[in-house]
Amino acid sequence: MNIFVSNLDRSVTPHDLRRAFSGYGTIIEVRVATDRETGKSLHGHVYLVPERAAREALEELHLAPLRGRPIKIRECVYRAKRDRRERELSSVQRERRRAMDRRRLTGVNPLAPPSNA
Numbered sequence: 001m002n003i004f005v006s007n008l009d010r011s012v013t014p015h016d017l018r019r020a021f022s023g024y025g026t027i028i029e030v031r032v033a034t035d036r037e038t039g040k041s042l043h044g045h046v047y048l049v050p051e052r053a054a055r056e057a058l059e060e061l062h063l064a065p066l067r068g069r070p071i072k073i074r075e076c077v078y079r080a081k082r083d084r085r086e087r088e089l090s091s092v093q094r095e096r097r098r099a100m101d102r103r104r105l106t107g108v109n110p111l112a113p114p115s116n117a
Contacts (some may be wrong), residue, residue: 003046003056004076008032009067010040020066021046025053045076 005017014030028047034103035042048054054075063070 001048001051002076003054003058003073005044005046005071005073007069007072008041008044009069010038012041012044012067014044015045016066017046020061020064020071021048022055024048024057024060025050063077 003021012032014032018027018030018034021030026049028049030044031047032044033042045054048057058073058075061071062073065071
């Protein structure tokens with residue numbers, strides 16, 4: 001399971017996260033995203049198996065202190081690009097996008113005024 005870790009102290013390294021999660025199963029990968037300009041830590045990802053051990057880590061480590069700050073952890077769920085894009089659109093924009101999709105599929109523009117022929 002991929003676990004998203006936020007509210008990190010700016011000096012946290014992947015080694016620190018690996019040490020924090022080491023008692024909960026097999027750690028496959030640990031990554032810490034850093035700010036490009038300052039090099040300080042922003043958030044991290046820990047890929048942990050088996051699933052049961054990862055769930056236990058979620059319960060026990062949420063709001064546990066790491067370098068003096070309580071870390072927030074949750075399961076990382078990836079969304080399709082389209083889902084993220086539609087969430088950011090207003091309802092009018094979303095309806096226009098659906099209409100354009102229907103036009104591509106049927107060849108008829110549903111937003112065009114009806115013809116009087």
